[in-house]
Amino acid sequence: RSKWKSNTITYRIARYTPDLSRGEVENSLRLALNIWSDAAPLKFVQVNHGNADITFSFLSKAHGDFFPFDGPGGVLAHAFEPGEGTGGDVHFDEDETWKARHSRSGYNLFTVAAHEVGHSLGLSHSRDPTALMYPKYKFINAATYKLPRDDTLGIQALYG
Numbered sequence: 001r002s003k004w005k006s007n008t009i010t011y012r013i014a015r016y017t018p019d020l021s022r023g024e025v026e027n028s029l030r031l032a033l034n035i036w037s038d039a040a041p042l043k044f045v046q047v048n049h050g051n052a053d054i055t056f057s058f059l060s061k062a063h064g065d066f067f068p069f070d071g072p073g074g075v076l077a078h079a080f081e082p083g084e085g086t087g088g089d090v091h092f093d094e095d096e097t098w099k100a101r102h103s104r105s106g107y108n109l110f111t112v113a114a115h116e117v118g119h120s121l122g123l124s125h126s127r128d129p130t131a132l133m134y135p136k137y138k139f140i141n142a143a144t145y146k147l148p149r150d151d152t153l154g155i156q157a158l159y160g
């Protein structure tokens with residue numbers, strides 16, 4: 001499995017979503033990154049131009065890689081494992097309704113981003129239904145969330 005060579009990882013938000021303010025997007029993504037930097041010696045640095053290890057974008061349908069999105073529902077987002085170019089990048093399906101808080105009519109950006117960042121760091125899906133890396137969406141409250149044991153063991157195995 002691939003991993004980043006350095007524990008300092010840069011990220012850039014290349015495309016935002018009209019569903020949320022820029023501040024809500026930046027806050028949700030920062031909280032999602034903090035989940036992982038609280039569990040392993042990782043440092044995330046935001047860059048606003050040029051190349052970054054992890055580039056976040058909101059995109060819909062066919063968008064330039066081999067994984068076109070599918071409209072509302074179904075696939076919510078995908079992320080590439082660590083590497084050059086698109087390696088590490090996170091794409092959110094713009095055809096979903098993105099929310100900054102819990103809502104029955106939409107998906108919580110922090111929750112999905114936390115899962116996707118796990119992939120960007122080199123983790124694959126877990127069979128443990130309590131794990132963040134379990135393939136099914138389940139809302140998590142950023143204010144009280146503690147990374148489950150399965151995910152902590154996974155990230156420590158890579159960067160601990």
Ligand SMILES: CC(C)C[C@H](C(=O)NO)C(=O)N[C@@H](CC(N)=O)C(=O)NCc1cccc(N)c1
Nearest residue numbers: 074075076077078111112115134135136137138
């Ligand atoms: C085969 C993959 C491209 C599926 C895709 C995924 O796992 N991306 O990381 C995905 O969007 N899976 C959905 C499955 C679904 N529609 O329930 C999902 O919610 N993944 C994000 C997610 C968010 C938060 C928590 C968890 N456990 C999973």
Ligand SMILES: [Ca+2]
Nearest residue numbers: 071073075093
């Ligand atoms: Ca979708």
Ligand SMILES: [Zn+2]
Nearest residue numbers: 063065067091
């Ligand atoms: Zn994509």
Ligand SMILES: [Zn+2]
Nearest residue numbers: 115119125135
């Ligand atoms: Zn996933």
